[in-house]
Amino acid sequence: MTAPDPEAYVEQVLSLVEQVPPGRATTYGALAAVVGWGGPRRVGAVMAQWGGGVAWWRVVRADGSLPPSHGLEARARYREEGTALLASGRVDLRRCGWWFDPDDADGPG
DNA sequence: GGGTTGACCAATG
DNA sequence: TCATTGGCCAACC
Numbered sequence: 123m124t125a126p127d128p129e130a131y132v133e134q135v136l137s138l139v140e141q142v143p144p145g146r147a148t149t150y151g152a153l154a155a156v157v158g159w160g161g162p163r164r165v166g167a168v169m170a171q172w173g174g175g176v177a178w179w180r181v182v183r184a185d186g187s188l189p190p191s192h193g194l195e196a197r198a199r200y201r202e203e204g205t206a207l208l209a210s211g212r213v214d215l216r217r218c219g220w221w222f223d224p225d226d227a228d229g230p231g
Numbered sequence: 232g233g234g235t236t237g238a239c240c241a242a243t244g
Numbered sequence: 245t246c247a248t249t250g251g252c253c254a255a256c257c
Contacts, residue, residue: 162239170238
């Protein structure tokens with residue numbers, strides 16, 4: 123499986139994003155690592171095209187930040203979902219980081 | 232076939 | 245914490 127169809131790749135990425143529970147967030151690199159295909163940039167490209175149909179705000183960069191264009195929109199979601207935010211306006215991946223691990227017992231609280 | 236761009240990541244100062 | 249640099253792979257012209 124070294125040459126997956128672009129369609130399957132999108133389905134994989136979007137499926138994983140939908141698996142991220144509210145109040146949590148993951149990174150592009152994490153998604154790329156789970157799917158095992160392409161890289162973080164591939165995931166970003168998918169989100170830019172079909173990310174509008176999923177909780178794209180739960181997918182952030184490695185430092186917990188998001189594009190300024192969507193930063194404002196995302197912040198509104200975090201406030202409703204209770205996602206931990208930093209004073210810099212970034213997501214606190216230390217507490218809300220979602221790495222698709224079976225041991226997701228630890229929460230933001 | 233070559234140059235540029237992109238919802239990125241890690242290392243360095 | 246922020247800015248810079250190098251690497252990565254696919255899409256576009």
